[in-house]
Every structure is written in C-alpha cells, then in structure tokens.
Amino acid sequence: MSNDPCAICLGGMGARGGQAIFTAECSHTFHFHCISASVAHGHLVCPLCNAQWRELPFVRPAQPSPAPPTLPPPLLPIPLMEPMHHHVQPPPIRNRPMHGVQTPPQPEVFDDDEPVEPPAAHDSQRQAAAAAASGSGGTLLIVQTHTEYSAVALDSSRDNFAVLVHVKAPGISSGGEAAAAAGDAQRAPLDLVTVLDVSGSMSGEKLALLKQAMGFVIDNLGPHDRLSVVSFSSGALRVTRLLRMSESGKGLAMGAVESLVARGGTNIAEGLRTAAKVLDERRHRNAVSSVILLSDGQDNYTMARRAPGAAAPNYEALVPPSFMANGTRDWSAAIHTFGFGNDHDAAAMHVISETTGGTFSYIENEAVIQDAFAQCIGGLLTVVVQGLRVAITCGHSGVRIGSIESGRYESRVDDDGRSSSVAVGELYADEERRFLLFLTVPAAAATDGETETTLIKVCCSYRDAAGGAHVDVTAEDTVVARPEQVVEAAAERSVEVERERVRVEAAADIAAARAAAERGAHQEAVEILEHRQRAVAQSEAARGGDPTSLALGAELFEMRRRVSSRNSYERSGRAYMLSGISMHAQQRANTRQMSAFVSGPVASGGGFVLNAAGPEGVPSVAAAETSSFATPAMRAMLLRSRRAREASAEQQPPPPPKAGEALDPESVNQ
Known part of the structure; x- marks a missing residue:
C-alpha cells in the first residue's frame, strides 16, 4: 500500500483501519469516502495531476470517517467540463477555508489593508528635487536619437529611412546592490x-x-512595501491582507506561506479575481502595484475543454476586467506570470501577462524558481518612471512618419504622418527602450542652401515614481546632413540602428516560427529560424562582435532545437518561444534557460555561458547576455538569490546513500 497521504484529506492511506482505498486511472490513490461526495454529479479530475477520470463508481459510505480535527471538511467544487447527464455549476468558493488550514472567514470587502507609511521628510525633499530636476538638468530620463545614415544626398529622397528613438530611465542614486536593497x-x-x-x-x-x-x-521587501498572499486550487483564498513588510509583517507573511498545503484542482481565474479584489478594494495605495502569478497546471474551471479542431480558447476570460489596459487601473498593476515545469498552460500564462503589460517567464528547471522571482522583484523594487509617453513630431515640412516598431507598446501615427506617439508606462531604474521609426525624407532644393534637414523632434513626459512630480524631457533635434553628393560606401551607418533592426526582424520571425509550429509545420518553423539565424550572423553588428547580436543568434539556435518535432515543441518549445516573444515585445528581462549548449544551469534574463566551441552558426564566446534588458538592480537581486541558494545548500546534510551505494568514510566521520 502506498505511503503517500490522501491528496484530499491529507491523512495516511493506512493510518485508520477499515477504510476503502480508491486507485484512479492515473495511479494516484485516495480514501474512497473522500472522493465519493465530490463525484456525485459526474466526472472528476485528479487533484494531483489534473488527469480526467473516465470511470468512477459512486459510493456513499454509511458513516464516513471524520477528517482530522485540524482540517476542515474536504470540499471540492466540480470543474467546468462536459458532465454525464446535465450541467452543474460549481458551488460558491468564497468565504470558505481552503487548502487544509483553518483560516478566518474572508471579509466581504478587502478594505482591511495595513496603512502605508506616512510620507517622511525625505519624501518631500525628493519631490522638490524631482520638480527642480525637470527644469535644471538633474537626474532625468535620457532621450537620444540615431539616424540610419549620417547623410543623404541633397537631390535624393529616401523612403523607409530608419531613425532610432532610445530612452533610458535614471538610476537610483545609491547604486549597486544597495539600489535593490529592502527599505531603500x-x-x-x-x-x-x-x-x-x-x-x-x-x-x-x-x-x-x-x-x-x-x-x-519576503526577506527582500522593505518596511514601506506591502504584500498580500493569495493561494488558489479549486478555489482561491486571500491568505494575508496587504501587510507592511516590517519585522512583524514579515513574520506573519512567512507563517502564512508555511501553512500552505497542496490539494485540489486549478482555478487560475478565481485566483486572479481575488488578487483584483485585494487591489481594487484597498483603502491605501503605494506608488507601485504589481501581481506575480505562478502556476504549474492548466485552468480546469473557467476554460472549457476544446473539441478537436475547435478555435483557440479565449484566455482573456481568465483576466478580471480591472486588470485590462482599458480597465479601471493603468498598466502599473501588471501581472507577471511564471509557468512552473513542463505541464503548465504556456499560452494562457502568456496571454495573461501580455494583456496586462506584464512578462511571462518559463521556469523549466524548478530548482531556480527563487531566482526567477528574485529577478522580477529586482525590477519592481526600482520603478522610477511611470506613465511614460514619447511624442514625436516631424521637423521638416516634407518629412513624414510611415510606421513605428514598438513591440507590445501602443503606438499611433497621425493620418497625415506629421506626428506620432508611443505609450510606454513604467520603467525600472536604468531600464532602456528602443523604438524604430521609418520616415520619408524628401529631396532638398539646392537653391535653399540647406546643409542639413531636421527630421524629428522628440519629447517625453512621465511621472517620477518616488516623488510624484510630472517631468518633461526634450531631446535634441534629429538632423541628417545634406551634402551635394554621398558615396554610400563611405556614409557613416549607425550601429545602434542596425542592432535594433536585426532584433526587430528576428522577433518577427520568432513569432512566425511559433505560428508554424502551432499548426504542426515543424520543419517550416525550423527553416524560418535557421534563415534568421544566418541573417543575424551575417549582420554588420554580429560580425563586429556585438554581444547582443551574438546572443540573439544563440537564442535562435536554441529555439530551432525546441520546435524541431511535435514532442519537443509540446514539452518545452511552446513555453520557451512564448517567453522569448514576451521578452522582445516588452524589451524587459524575464526568465528562460538555455540547455542545448550552456555550461551549467543558469536562469536567464539574465546571462548564459556558451561552451568554448559554440554550435554551428553561433560564434563562440566566453560569455554573452541573452538580452540587454536586465537592469543592474535585477542582476544584483539575481546574484543575491544565487548566493542565498548556495549558502542554503551548503547547510543541508548530505542525502542518504542509495541502496547498494558505499558510504563516504569522510562524511561518516564528520
């Protein structure tokens, strides 16, 4: 008989005599009386692996054994799927103890959040400093532009002339690891x-x-930060209200986390509805708000099972309206999703993050979940810019804006092509965004005596996150020289523009390869990625040793391996590619892991190390970054997590020897 506990009541399978044991088709075992009350209306999914049970006789024990005194009576709502005879709505799941722990009743309104700390003297000083900086050249957003070529012949016109708009957020003055430290x-x-x-x-x-x-x-949040823990399985529970992370608050939060018990199904939608309720109904608000969602499974309550050939499910149904971009909150309440292991619904997690302005991370190696969280909060704890909007106007009367490559950020070009804008939102300290504009540049009349043409004017407006002051920053006018003749081979070409063009084209092909793999055309997906990998390798930036371009080639190689067959794509390729699409669309670091030719496990976003001899078509380098998107604070927090994990591993006793394995004499003597 299995020694594993019953997944419903958590009692031992042989702890109390005379109990009937049920072994499901998926080989998991349960007390018969625990499951019988939950299957009265039809089929049931396994609480452990979510496998659907096809055959399950209904037995009602005469006198079911009571649950252990510390546990509530086990209740499992019926997941939303095809019933045997008639449809049964799941019973209400709010205001009920969950997950095998005794909890107080959930309040009807979550307005019991702990008050935020009142503004201190340094806060008002910071607001004054930010207001002064907006007009006196203080620490501001950096705005630069780069033209594809430095010169265009006087009598020539150009279509699709590329200009790069590059913005970089200010850093945090304390710098280094201290910038991400709790309580900064x-x-x-x-x-x-x-x-x-x-x-x-x-x-x-x-x-x-x-x-x-x-x-x-919890350890790395500061006393001004607040945390609420929401857990979900068949239903959802607000485990803690929004608590300030003082020493007492951290103790309460850790106690709540330690009390979590795994059981039941997967109801992602209810978990997110509870999170929305926490944020929507709070009485007090900190300057920055965000949500982290982690799941290892697929929602089997809101998303009905698809029939073969049916249209893709509407994953946006999982997202409460208040999280939407056009909802009651702005992009500052983004949901950052983490797909845990190889059985999660990567498409659902990607849509949830994309819809709300968050990132999607794929945690393939479950041991590095802490690193993934660390990198994410390393950014969230350093938000310096909010509500950023980039406005672009044409300088010369004949210049027109044709299009903008802005990824997932909403952009607009006026009908006459004379102005455009990009809504960026939040930036972490030292975080960068690059947007490619394609312009029409007219020929200039020699009689005008023009030596240069003003192409565009760029102005950025945003809110200082720490102080709340409104800030405007205007870049220098973007001009291009207009000599009488230009020798194309001698014209100065911007490496910055070339690098971004290569990345944007690669991101488009990654999306195309993913679409091919989704319809089963795996060889086509491989060919798309292989062609793009060669183009990246032949680019001027890569030939010049640009590490970002070299790493992009390595990323494309890894994707080729993961989409090459249906099995590899279903196992990890879909999640890996969607995570890459999220990273490029957001220009923000997330977590993925290289595995084909990486020396040692690394959580990316982040860096990886190539072996001395790289794969065919990928230059060999000692180290490279999967992206230039990870900020110094994110890298510092990631390093802190790795050190903490290493220290924890050193304190753990060595594992017991396997059967037939000789003991190490030195370990016995220690």
Whole structure:
C-alpha cells in the first residue's frame, strides 16, 4: 500500500483501519469516502495531476470517517467540463477555508489593508528635487536619437529611412546592490500581490521550492512595501491582507506561506479575481502595484475543454476586467506570470501577462524558481518612471512618419504622418527602450542652401515614481546632413540602428516560427529560424562582435532545437518561444534557460555561458547576455538569490546513500 497521504484529506492511506482505498486511472490513490461526495454529479479530475477520470463508481459510505480535527471538511467544487447527464455549476468558493488550514472567514470587502507609511521628510525633499530636476538638468530620463545614415544626398529622397528613438530611465542614486536593497529610501514603495498555485500537482518538492522562493521575496521587501498572499486550487483564498513588510509583517507573511498545503484542482481565474479584489478594494495605495502569478497546471474551471479542431480558447476570460489596459487601473498593476515545469498552460500564462503589460517567464528547471522571482522583484523594487509617453513630431515640412516598431507598446501615427506617439508606462531604474521609426525624407532644393534637414523632434513626459512630480524631457533635434553628393560606401551607418533592426526582424520571425509550429509545420518553423539565424550572423553588428547580436543568434539556435518535432515543441518549445516573444515585445528581462549548449544551469534574463566551441552558426564566446534588458538592480537581486541558494545548500546534510551505494568514510566521520 502506498505511503503517500490522501491528496484530499491529507491523512495516511493506512493510518485508520477499515477504510476503502480508491486507485484512479492515473495511479494516484485516495480514501474512497473522500472522493465519493465530490463525484456525485459526474466526472472528476485528479487533484494531483489534473488527469480526467473516465470511470468512477459512486459510493456513499454509511458513516464516513471524520477528517482530522485540524482540517476542515474536504470540499471540492466540480470543474467546468462536459458532465454525464446535465450541467452543474460549481458551488460558491468564497468565504470558505481552503487548502487544509483553518483560516478566518474572508471579509466581504478587502478594505482591511495595513496603512502605508506616512510620507517622511525625505519624501518631500525628493519631490522638490524631482520638480527642480525637470527644469535644471538633474537626474532625468535620457532621450537620444540615431539616424540610419549620417547623410543623404541633397537631390535624393529616401523612403523607409530608419531613425532610432532610445530612452533610458535614471538610476537610483545609491547604486549597486544597495539600489535593490529592502527599505531603500530612494525608491517608490511597492504593493505586491502573489497569486500562488497550491493545487494537488504542487505537492512535495514543488511546494517546498515555492515556499523557499516566497521566503526570499519576503526577506527582500522593505518596511514601506506591502504584500498580500493569495493561494488558489479549486478555489482561491486571500491568505494575508496587504501587510507592511516590517519585522512583524514579515513574520506573519512567512507563517502564512508555511501553512500552505497542496490539494485540489486549478482555478487560475478565481485566483486572479481575488488578487483584483485585494487591489481594487484597498483603502491605501503605494506608488507601485504589481501581481506575480505562478502556476504549474492548466485552468480546469473557467476554460472549457476544446473539441478537436475547435478555435483557440479565449484566455482573456481568465483576466478580471480591472486588470485590462482599458480597465479601471493603468498598466502599473501588471501581472507577471511564471509557468512552473513542463505541464503548465504556456499560452494562457502568456496571454495573461501580455494583456496586462506584464512578462511571462518559463521556469523549466524548478530548482531556480527563487531566482526567477528574485529577478522580477529586482525590477519592481526600482520603478522610477511611470506613465511614460514619447511624442514625436516631424521637423521638416516634407518629412513624414510611415510606421513605428514598438513591440507590445501602443503606438499611433497621425493620418497625415506629421506626428506620432508611443505609450510606454513604467520603467525600472536604468531600464532602456528602443523604438524604430521609418520616415520619408524628401529631396532638398539646392537653391535653399540647406546643409542639413531636421527630421524629428522628440519629447517625453512621465511621472517620477518616488516623488510624484510630472517631468518633461526634450531631446535634441534629429538632423541628417545634406551634402551635394554621398558615396554610400563611405556614409557613416549607425550601429545602434542596425542592432535594433536585426532584433526587430528576428522577433518577427520568432513569432512566425511559433505560428508554424502551432499548426504542426515543424520543419517550416525550423527553416524560418535557421534563415534568421544566418541573417543575424551575417549582420554588420554580429560580425563586429556585438554581444547582443551574438546572443540573439544563440537564442535562435536554441529555439530551432525546441520546435524541431511535435514532442519537443509540446514539452518545452511552446513555453520557451512564448517567453522569448514576451521578452522582445516588452524589451524587459524575464526568465528562460538555455540547455542545448550552456555550461551549467543558469536562469536567464539574465546571462548564459556558451561552451568554448559554440554550435554551428553561433560564434563562440566566453560569455554573452541573452538580452540587454536586465537592469543592474535585477542582476544584483539575481546574484543575491544565487548566493542565498548556495549558502542554503551548503547547510543541508548530505542525502542518504542509495541502496547498494558505499558510504563516504569522510562524511561518516564528520
């Protein structure tokens, strides 16, 4: 008989005599009385692996054994799927104890959040400094432009002439690792809601790793930050209200996290509805708000099962309206999603993040979940710019804006082509965004005596996150020289523009390859990526040794391997490619892992190390960055997490020897 506990009541399978044991088709075992009350209306999914049970006789024990005194009566709502005879709505799931722990009743309104700290003297000083900086050249957003070529012949016109608009957020004055440290007075405080999957499939090591990762998050939040923990399985529970992360608040949060127990199904939508309720109904607000969602499974309550050949599910149904871009909150309440392991619904997690302005990370190696969380909060704890909008107007009467490559950021070009804008939103300290504009440049009359043409004027407006002051920054006019003759071979070409053009074209092909793989054309997907990889390798930036372009080639090689067959694509290719699409569309670091030719496990976003002899078509380098998107604070927090994990591993006793394995004499003597 299995020694594993029943996933519903958590009692031992042989602890109390005379109990009937049910072994499901998926080989998991349960007390018969625990499941019988939950299958009265039809089929049921396994609480551990979410497998659908086809045959399950209904037995009602005469006198079911009571649950252990510390546990509530087990209740599992019926997932939304095809019933045997008639449709049964799942019972209400709010205001009920969940996950096997005794909890107080959930309030009807989540307006019991702990008050934020009142503004200190340094806050008003910071607001004054930010206001002064907006007009006196202080620490501001940096705005630069780069033209594709430095000169265009006087009598020539150009279509699709590329100009790069490059913005970089100011850093945090304390710098280095201290910039990301908890309690740093120079940053905007954070309201964070973590939405954690505690379904049956999260039991064992997965839940232990999640608790360890949450411990790291709690340790690194400062006393001005607030945290609310929401857990979900068959239903959802607000485990803690929004608490300030003082020493007492951290203790309460850690106790709540340690109390989590894995059981039940996967109801992502209810978890997000609870998170929305926490943020929508709070009485107080910190300057920055965000949500972290982690799940290892697929929602089996809101998303009905698809019939073969049916249209793709509407994953936006999982997202509460208040998280939408056109909802009651702005992009500052983004949902950053983390797909845990190889069984999660990567498409759903990607849509949730994309719809709300967050990032999607793929945690293939479950041991590095803490690193993934660390990199994310390393950015969230350093938000310096909010509501950023880039406005572009044409300088010369004959110049027109044709299009903008802005990724997922909403952009607009006026009908006459004379002006355009990009809505960027938040930026972390030292974070950068690059947008390619394609212009029509007219010929200039020699009689005008023009020596240069003003192409565009760029102005950025935003709100200082820490102080709240409104800031405007105007870049120098973007001009191009107009000599009588230009020798194309001698014309100065911008490396910055070339690098971004290569990246944008690669991102488009990654999306095309993913679409091919989705319809089963795996060889076509490989060919698209292979062609783009060669183009990247032949680009002037890559030939010049640009590390970003070299790393892009390595990324394309890794994707080729993962889309080459249906099995590899279903196992990890879809999640890996969607994570890459998220990173490029956002120009923001997320977590993925190289595996084909990486020396050692690394959580990216982040860096990877290539072997001395790189794969065919990928230049060999000692080290490269998967992207230039990770900020110094994100890298510092990631390093802090790795050091913490290494220190924890050193303190763990060595694992017991396997059967037949000789003991190490030195370890026995220690």
